[in-house]
Amino acid sequence: MSNSTASTTPATVARTSSSNGSLASTQGATTIADTVVSKIAGIAAREVRGVHNLGGGASRAVGALRERIPGASTNHSQGVSVEVGEKQAAVDIDLIAEYGVAIADLAAGVRRNVIAAVERMTGLEVTEVNIDVNDVYIPSEDDSADQPAEKPRVQ
Numbered sequence: 001m002s003n004s005t006a007s008t009t010p011a012t013v014a015r016t017s018s019s020n021g022s023l024a025s026t027q028g029a030t031t032i033a034d035t036v037v038s039k040i041a042g043i044a045a046r047e048v049r050g051v052h053n054l055g056g057g058a059s060r061a062v063g064a065l066r067e068r069i070p071g072a073s074t075n076h077s078q079g080v081s082v083e084v085g086e087k088q089a090a091v092d093i094d095l096i097a098e099y100g101v102a103i104a105d106l107a108a109g110v111r112r113n114v115i116a117a118v119e120r121m122t123g124l125e126v127t128e129v130n131i132d133v134n135d136v137y138i139p140s141e142d143d144s145a146d147q148p149a150e151k152p153r154v155q
Contacts, residue, residue, distance in 0.1 A: 038077035044117035050101035056080030
């Protein structure tokens with residue numbers, strides 16, 4: 001990088017080589033971990049209407065057990081894997097679609113939302129978002145066990 005101008009405008013920020021997506025300027029370097037990118041992508045994917053859940057069968061089962069532990073937090077990167085390079089990131093997402101949603105439209109919406117969120121928050125260019133639809137969620141009476149019990153009415 002040339003030392004002729006030492007301004008801190010975004011145009012002067014350069015990315016250095018790192019497997020974790022380092023960002024460098026004349027004032028120092030910023031490193032973005034893969035887990036940060038995967039959490040951003042996971043949250044952005046869940047925001048899209050028609051996404052029931054993220055992850056395959058095994059990761060969802062582990063996530064459900066983990067959430068039952070008192071004090072445990074939600075794993076926002078469940079079902080998301082990323083590869084972060086020097087200037088770019090690639091994202092793979094496993095999801096469960098809600099029944100009745102057009103899967104092609106759902107994938108386009110997830111892709112659009114993930115790219116916008118990751119690029120805005122990290123400055124990395126997202127080269128691809130691969131989406132694997134593992135299942136379709138169909139509401140049934142069995143799901144009532146997951147819902148809180150209705151309080152009895154006092155007359």
